[in-house]
Amino acid sequence: MITIKVPATSANIGPGFDSLGLALSLYLTLEIHEPADSWKVFHDYGDSMPSDQNNFIVSTALRIAPSLKPHRLVVKSDIPLARGLGSSSSALIAALSMVNLLDNKQYTKEDLLQIATKLEGHPDNVAPAIFGGAVAAYYDGTTVFHTPLHFPKSLSFVTFIPDYQLLTEKARAALPKDLPFKQAVAASAISNTLVAALAGNNIDTARHLIEQDLFHEEARAHLAPELTIIRRIAHQQNIVGTYLSGAGPTIISVVDETEAQRLMTAINLAQLPGKTYHLHTDLTGAIVQTND
Incomplete structure (x- = not known):
């Protein structure tokens, strides 16, 4: 079994609109189990969340690697949906990390950031989800420029x-x-x-x-x-x-x-x-x- 763990994120930090973000101690965990005949996603989100290839994590992965072999997946998350804590970004990074492993893409963290930002539209959530800590980032439509943002440890x-x-x-x-x-x-x-x-x-x-x-x-x-x-x-x-x-x-x-x-x-x-x-x-x- 392979486990991918992605933190929640908080964007903006007040006046840093669409450019500042930080990773927080809530997590989405994706477990990748054995190969299957079709995608099977077990989660606790209820009936409104798909449990097959239409699940957001799977559909995102298939956008990058359409021939990705189906597996049984288990998704567990402390990050509530649609609350401003980067739930979609954490799922996106989990999906890209899964592609990296199952399709042997050998993406670096920089590669993941560029791909995730193009899919997400801006880097303020995906950057800290990938790198951890606080991050300042700017996307010019082609390239993501980013740097760690110091936050006092206290x-x-x-x-x-x-x-x-x-x-x-x-x-x-x-x-x-x-x-x-x-x-x-x-x-x-x-x-x-x-x-x-x-x-x-x-x-x-x-x-x-x-x-x-x-x-x-x-x-x-x-x-x-x-x-x-x-x-x-x-x-x-x-x-x-x-x-x-x-x-x-x-x-x-x-x-x-x-x-x-x-x-x-x-x-x-x-x-x-x-x-x-x-x-x-x-x-x-x-x-x-x-x-x-």
């Missing part, structure tokens, strides 16, 4: 995952079609300075900037009303900042490790519809293990 992530889904298409539709030039310049400056602050362990500067996004959060706030509520709660604690994870509706508060439990308790007292988790940065990214 920081962790209090993550509120609502009970409801928010489809990426709906979240994208809420975005403005254009930004005024001065607003675009300011938004870019905020993002650039946040990256520099994190790189320099300048937590005070990061605290001022992580909630100053001008690209997407205001336009999407009505789709994830918990953002305003959790920000209000978090500001009463010693936190770095609270942001909308990816397209939402998951809300993440960046906190010092020592403050995480206190913030979780405060959020839970608000009895919002969802669950709160204390997550950490996954530093390894997608891994492949062979079990005899």
